[in-house]
Amino acid sequence: MTGLQIVFLAVAAAILAAAVQVVTTRNLVHAALWLIATLFGMAILFVLLEAGFLAVVQVVVYIGAISILIIFAVMLTRRVMQDTGPQTNDLRWLALVIAAALGGAIVYTLFQTDRQGGFPLANAPVPADSLETLGLYLVDPNAYMLALVAIGVLLAVGMVGSIAIARDDREKE
Amino acid sequence: MDFLNDPLGVIRAWLAGLLGSFLPAPAVDLTLIVLGALVVGGLGLTTPLFLIWYERRLIGRMQDRIGPNRVGPEGLFQTVADALKLLIKEDITPIGADKVVYNLAPIMAVVSVLTMWAVIPLAVNIVGTDLNIGVLYIVGVGSLGTLAIMLGGWASNNKYALLGAFRTVAQLVCYEVPMILALIVPVLLASSVGVENPMSMQEVVRAQSGAWHEWFLFKAPIAFLIFFIASVAETGRAPFDLLEAESEIVAGFNIEYSGMKFGMFFVAEFLHAFTVGALVATLFLGGWSGPFVDQAPLLGVVYFVVKAFAAYFIIILMRAALPRIRIDHMLDLNWKFLVPIMLGAIVAVAVTDKLVSRAAVGPLWNAVALFGSNLVVAAIALAWVGRAARHLRSAEASRTPPGAAPAVSAAHDERGHAADAHGHPAPHAAH
Amino acid sequence: MIPLSWYLVLGAALFCVGVYGVLARRNAVAILMSVELMLNAVNINLVAFWHYLTPSAVSGMTFALIVFAVAAAEAAVGLALIISIYRRRQTVVAEDVSMMKF
Numbered sequence: 001m002t003g004l005q006i007v008f009l010a011v012a013a014a015i016l017a018a019a020v021q022v023v024t025t026r027n028l029v030h031a032a033l034w035l036i037a038t039l040f041g042m043a044i045l046f047v048l049l050e051a052g053f054l055a056v057v058q059v060v061v062y063i064g065a066i067s068i069l070i071i072f073a074v075m076l077t078r079r080v081m082q083d084t085g086p087q088t089n090d091l092r093w094l095a096l097v098i099a100a101a102l103g104g105a106i107v108y109t110l111f112q113t114d115r116q117g118g119f120p121l122a123n124a125p126v127p128a129d130s131l132e133t134l135g136l137y138l139v140d141p142n143a144y145m146l147a148l149v150a151i152g153v154l155l156a157v158g159m160v161g162s163i164a165i166a167r168d169d170r171e172k173e
Numbered sequence: 174m175d176f177l178n179d180p181l182g183v184i185r186a187w188l189a190g191l192l193g194s195f196l197p198a199p200a201v202d203l204t205l206i207v208l209g210a211l212v213v214g215g216l217g218l219t220t221p222l223f224l225i226w227y228e229r230r231l232i233g234r235m236q237d238r239i240g241p242n243r244v245g246p247e248g249l250f251q252t253v254a255d256a257l258k259l260l261i262k263e264d265i266t267p268i269g270a271d272k273v274v275y276n277l278a279p280i281m282a283v284v285s286v287l288t289m290w291a292v293i294p295l296a297v298n299i300v301g302t303d304l305n306i307g308v309l310y311i312v313g314v315g316s317l318g319t320l321a322i323m324l325g326g327w328a329s330n331n332k333y334a335l336l337g338a339f340r341t342v343a344q345l346v347c348y349e350v351p352m353i354l355a356l357i358v359p360v361l362l363a364s365s366v367g368v369e370n371p372m373s374m375q376e377v378v379r380a381q382s383g384a385w386h387e388w389f390l391f392k393a394p395i396a397f398l399i400f401f402i403a404s405v406a407e408t409g410r411a412p413f414d415l416l417e418a419e420s421e422i423v424a425g426f427n428i429e430y431s432g433m434k435f436g437m438f439f440v441a442e443f444l445h446a447f448t449v450g451a452l453v454a455t456l457f458l459g460g461w462s463g464p465f466v467d468q469a470p471l472l473g474v475v476y477f478v479v480k481a482f483a484a485y486f487i488i489i490l491m492r493a494a495l496p497r498i499r500i501d502h503m504l505d506l507n508w509k510f511l512v513p514i515m516l517g518a519i520v521a522v523a524v525t526d527k528l529v530s531r532a533a534v535g536p537l538w539n540a541v542a543l544f545g546s547n548l549v550v551a552a553i554a555l556a557w558v559g560r561a562a563r564h565l566r567s568a569e570a571s572r573t574p575p576g577a578a579p580a581v582s583a584a585h586d587e588r589g590h591a592a593d594a595h596g597h598p599a600p601h602a603a604h
Numbered sequence: 605m606i607p608l609s610w611y612l613v614l615g616a617a618l619f620c621v622g623v624y625g626v627l628a629r630r631n632a633v634a635i636l637m638s639v640e641l642m643l644n645a646v647n648i649n650l651v652a653f654w655h656y657l658t659p660s661a662v663s664g665m666t667f668a669l670i671v672f673a674v675a676a677a678e679a680a681v682g683l684a685l686i687i688s689i690y691r692r693r694q695t696v697v698a699e700d701v702s703m704m705k706f
């Protein structure tokens with residue numbers, strides 16, 4: 001058990017515990033805080049995978065923007081601070097069975113593919129200029145420039161759309 | 174002599190030797206890392222003791238009064254006395270407050286500011302850790318502070334605190350946008366100078382260490398100004414302090430916090446202001462660079478501290494001199510003024526940089542060309558804003574009937590001085 | 605050296621926790637949080653495969669960046685919809701918004 005493996009096991013246990021808390025906590029703001037803990041654990045995992053840029057982007061985008069948005073939505077759609085009523089619907093046992101079956105199927109497929117040699121490991125180190133290559137590829141017309149432009153259009157449309165949907169129409173009357 | 178050239182290296186070697194005698198090698202590394210983090214955290218927490226005194230004396234002088242000068246020589250122990258007072262206050266938690274979140278919020282606020290200091294370079298070989306994505310890291314941990322304030326406002330179970338939290342989120346999230354856009358410009362200029370990791374803070378400073386005209390302040394003054402304004406808005410200080418407006422919503426998210434928890438928010442705000450000064454000094458004013466740093470690296474610390482305090486002085490001046498900004502004005506300022514100008518400035522700097530580097534003139538003309546392109550963008554922006562303001566004024570003037578008491582704007586000329594109805598400046602009445 | 609299968613199993617487990625959350629929670633915002641969990645699980649998979657199979661190609665990191673952007677856009681639009689529904693129906697329970705059920 002090398003040090004990195006111990007760190008991975010600790011982080012993975014923390015992520016799974018926090019994720020389970022997200023889907024089972026009654027208090028929604030607490031659920032959002034557990035989501036933030038999960039996302040932070042994911043950022044640590046990205047650092048373990050030597051993708052430091054993605055780790056910081058995870059913190060900036062998910063924790064710094066999406067989580068704040070979720071907490072804001074929670075605060076705007078509640079009338080009292082305490083929760084009333086159950087927080088799971090009637091489908092929970094069926095949902096548990098479906099989730100477990102899905103998990104089992106995915107893990108089984110994984111190990112089958114691994115046994116048949118479907119994951120050829122590269123065993124090569126991550127190149128030191130991967131960030132620069134990423135930047136160059138994102139604006140290269142022969143590479144991923146179309147994806148970058150499509151993402152830009154998607155975000156612009158999403159921004160305009162969400163402002164249009166969430167506007168207060170009562171002002172217009 | 175060796176110590177003066179590379180103090181951190183000497184200390185690290187000595188400690189490694191000391192600990193290596195009774196610890197295995199990985200534990201020595203871990204201990205050194207933890208010690209480094211503790212030193213950065215400790216420095217970050219004790220610096221506000223001086224900063225708060227500095228600010229209170231300075232604001233006192235700006236307001237034509239002496240600041241605190243009783244406790245200790247020239248009032249230097251005033252902050253210590255305040256901290257002791259906060260520590261011995263009763264620790265009240267309001268009824269119905271969410272205890273975990275209520276106690277977590279001030280801690281998160283301080284943590285978000287302290288971890289920014291891990292990447293700020295004090296000298297050519299004194300830096301917490303030289304991340305190759307240091308500039309983006311600053312943005313990331315800055316957003317944790319927003320989260321902390323919002324959670325603090327919500328957890329207090331108080332409608333004024335919640336209002337303060339909402340206003341906070343609106344302001345802090347909005348002003349992140351021009352701040353991040355303004356951070357693109359130093360990275361762009363650093364990579365055009367030719368460093369390998371342009372997003373690393375140490376490399377950004379190194380790109381400015383050629384001559385005084387290499388400072389990004391002269392190459393991209395618009396980015397400097399907008400980063401400055403947006404960062405001051407991010408800290409929640411005057412004139413953007415509607416987050417804790419004492420006269421309006423009774424201290425906003427701070428209402429239910431007393432004792433050392435309030436002290437933590439207070440420390441976080443002052444340290445954040447000084448950190449903004451340090452960031453401006455690092456990214457735009459050349460950080461630790463200056464004459465003779467090659468021979469004496471510790472001189473870099475002196476240059477850095479002088480530049481950071483100069484920027485901090487201007488931040489304090491802004492607090493003392495400007496009135497509070499209204500919330501709709503603040504949002505207008507951000508989305509209709511800062512963001513478009515910043516986008517135009519990025520395009521201008523990038524295009525000019527490409528053209529000038531292709532023309533291969535010397536670095537001085539490079540800087541002059543970039544400065545010129547910034548001036549062009551500023552002139553266009555000011556002309557456009559002036560025309561829009563004139564439209565607004567004429568629309569308001571045509572709405573009010575000419576005989577009635579005119580709206581405030583109709584009786585003032587372009588610069589807001591008192592004028593008669595035709596826009597000529599009125600003679601100064603004796604007060 | 606951490607085996608690749610550990611990362612993939614963690615991704616699968618996180619995805620399944622997200623599936624349970626989407627199917628079993630009543631509050632619409634909670635459902636959205638579970639969707640974010642699922643997107644994060646996908647990201648773990650992508651970055652793990654990139655790191656172990658093709659570290660020299662940046663397509664893995666690009667895909668992960670696109671997933672980040674799509675998740676952000678979807679969270680924004682979804683929350684705008686939820687707020688709009690709350691304004692009209694005064695509820696965010698997913699079961700109560702069932703006018704189009706036959």
